[in-house]
Amino acid sequence: MKRLKYWITTTTLDNNKKDDNMTMTSLYDYLGHAAGSELGQQVATAARKAGVKHEIREIKNPKYSGPVMLYPRSFLDLYFRGGLNEGTTGKQLLKG
DSSP states (O other): OOOOOOOOOOBOSSTTOBOGGGOEEEHHHHHSSOOOHHHHHHHHHHHHHHTOOOEEEEEEOSSOEEEEEEEEHHHHHHHHTTSSSTTOOHHHHHOO
8 A cells, every 4th residue: 555655735826826736625526426424434544644634614405414524636636546545446436
């Protein structure tokens, strides 16, 4: 299993806006559908092991109310392309 030792954040100098890859994104927004608790737990575990900072957003809608974890888009790209998850491929994880 590959381990990410350092997580580098970058910002552009244009009005101090974050790079698109550092945009904080929920799994729902990234995948286009609900991830489910099992996949959410796997991503949270990988982020914790890699030292990736996350944010929490509270949402309330007819289908779900509660906290939602937000991760850097670059981390999710790496995770779902097989860089951080052992024994699975991105295609398997992206099936809904």
